Amino acid sequence: MDYRLRDFLTRIAQPHEWLEADSPEAAILLGRLGIADVDLPVVVDGDEVYVGATVERIAAAWGLLEPPKRSHYDLAIIGGGPAGLGAAVYAASDGLATIVIERDVPGGQASHTSAIENFFGFPDGIGGAELARRAGRQAERFGAEVAILRGALGSRILGASDRVGLALEGGEEITASVVLAATGMTWRRLELPGVDGLLGRGVYYGAGRSEAPRCKGEDVVVIGGGNSAGQAVLNLAKARARVLMVVRAARLSESMSAYLVERIESDPRIEIRLRTQVTALAEDGGRLSSVTIADDAGKQETRPAQALFICIGGVPQTAWCPTEGIRIDAAGYILTGTDLLAPGDRPQGWPLDRDPLPLETSRPGVFASGDVRHGSTKRVAGAVGEGAMAVALALRRLAELGVEP
Numbered sequence: 375m376d377y378r379l380r381d382f383l384t385r386i387a388q389p390h391e392w393l394e395a396d397s398p399e400a401a402i403l404l405g406r407l408g409i410a411d412v413d414l415p416v417v418v419d420g421d422e423v424y425v426g427a428t429v430e431r432i433a434a435a436w437g438l439l440e441p442p443k444r445s446h447y448d449l450a451i452i453g454g455g456p457a458g459l460g461a462a463v464y465a466a467s468d469g470l471a472t473i474v475i476e477r478d479v480p481g482g483q484a485s486h487t488s489a490i491e492n493f494f495g496f497p498d499g500i501g502g503a504e505l506a507r508r509a510g511r512q513a514e515r516f517g518a519e520v521a522i523l524r525g526a527l528g529s530r531i532l533g534a535s536d537r538v539g540l541a542l543e544g545g546e547e548i549t550a551s552v553v554l555a556a557t558g559m560t561w562r563r564l565e566l567p568g569v570d571g572l573l574g575r576g577v578y579y580g581a582g583r584s585e586a587p588r589c590k591g592e593d594v595v596v597i598g599g600g601n602s603a604g605q606a607v608l609n610l611a612k613a614r615a616r617v618l619m620v621v622r623a624a625r626l627s628e629s630m631s632a633y634l635v636e637r638i639e640s641d642p643r644i645e646i647r648l649r650t651q652v653t654a655l656a657e658d659g660g661r662l663s664s665v666t667i668a669d670d671a672g673k674q675e676t677r678p679a680q681a682l683f684i685c686i687g688g689v690p691q692t693a694w695c696p697t698e699g700i701r702i703d704a705a706g707y708i709l710t711g712t713d714l715l716a717p718g719d720r721p722q723g724w725p726l727d728r729d730p731l732p733l734e735t736s737r738p739g740v741f742a743s744g745d746v747r748h749g750s751t752k753r754v755a756g757a758v759g760e761g762a763m764a765v766a767l768a769l770r771r772l773a774e775l776g777v778e779p
């Protein structure tokens with residue numbers, strides 16, 4: 375609870391001072407306010423005191439939980455990460471009645487990283503939360519609504535009207551002519567003490583394409599036995615790192631494509647440990663310094679490591695999607711465009727005399743961008759670019775429907 379509140383204040387850029395419950399400063403403040411033995415946390419905002427404060431209570435008090443202003447939108451964007459915010463900026467600037475529905479605060483995965491160093495135009499890097507705040511402000515300046523702490527719970531295609539109905543947390547219902555799924559994914563977390571504190575300081579989720587060049591000559595560890603882990607070890611080996619690959623399965627071929635297995639097994643720079651797990655991390659000066667691994671028999675070994683890449687898979691966020699025929703791949707990512715035509719035919723039930731547009735799902739007028747989309751690049755720039763592209767395609771769909779923005 376405390377963490378969530380602190381995270382919220384930080385990500386909305388609300389300047390604040392945080393006092394630990396048992397600190398003398400907190401005791402003095404509570405004494406001055408004449409409150410003791412109350413539910414924590416307590417938020418003091420000028421003359422207002424919120425006891426047992428929650429993110430929702432504070433957001434409501436600050437007027438951040440306004441319901442949607444309209445009942446119908448040209449474009450409803452589900453998810454306020456880079457893809458959703460990117461789309462919102464371009465859609466609103468093109469004059470579309472646009473709403474972003476975000477179940478948390480805007481920013482998505484990117485807002486949890488202290489420095490995005492490979493985003494176009496920021497040679498010194500930019501904090502993910504700051505990038506999201508800027509994008510959110512920009513979208514709102516162009517007239518987009520950004521509804522926060524309000525997830526999409528479900529949706530359905532409203533047959534005859536071609537509209538999509540959306541049910542939101544809080545009980546509201548809205549409709550939209552076009553919907554963009556920009557709900558991203560969440561990485562499966564590695565449940566080990568110290569992981570969160572070392573994120574970005576030697577510990578990374580994902581294949582680490584941007585970090586690989588910096589690992590030359592270093593000892594690095596990759597956890598995972600899927601294709602993304604396979605790509606990561608090859609990239610790192612190519613960058614001349616010493617790579618230790620830690621895999622829980624008994625064989626690489628259990629979950630990795632044969633061509634990757636072949637390349638990994640024939641690369642002398644890669645050491646593979648099967649039936650093995652990482653069991654502990656150690657740090658030195660605030661950066662990762664070593665990992666401990668243990669095999670099935672319980673034999674432990676501690677190895678130096680300057681970087682650890684956790685590639686244990688992601689979970690696309692699609693539970694809210696219309697169930698009427700939105701096709702997904704085996705891992706749950708949304709199929710779009712030509713991926714839907716794989717056998718040469720249009721998707722079953724496709725009602726139009728044209729193929730699905732790029733980024734369009736198997737339901738006309740429902741598009742997908744960013745990490746939730748099958749085949750996306752899993753990068754901030756890729757997500758923003760797909761968001762912008764989806765707007766151009768949404769305009770085509772609106773023209774098809776005869777809707778004038």
Ligand SMILES: Cc1cc2nc3c(=O)[nH]c(=O)nc-3n(C[C@H](O)[C@H](O)[C@H](O)COP(=O)(O)OP(=O)(O)OC[C@H]3O[C@@H](n4cnc5c(N)ncnc54)[C@H](O)[C@@H]3O)c2cc1C
Pocket residue numbers: 452453454455456457458475476477478479480481482483484485486487489490491492493524525526527556557558559560561573579580584691694743744745746751752753754755757
């Ligand atoms: C720790 C970390 C570091 C990274 N570093 C980099 C980097 O340096 N460079 C880089 O290019 N990429 C980096 N990435 C990857 C990058 O952050 C992602 O590719 C990017 O954020 C994807 O954007 P997205 O908008 O598609 O999805 P997301 O960022 O996942 O955003 C999706 C949003 O949708 C919301 N949502 C989900 N379900 C619902 C629902 N039902 N209703 C309403 N809202 C919903 C979520 O709350 C979230 O805000 C990093 C990722 C992580 C985790």
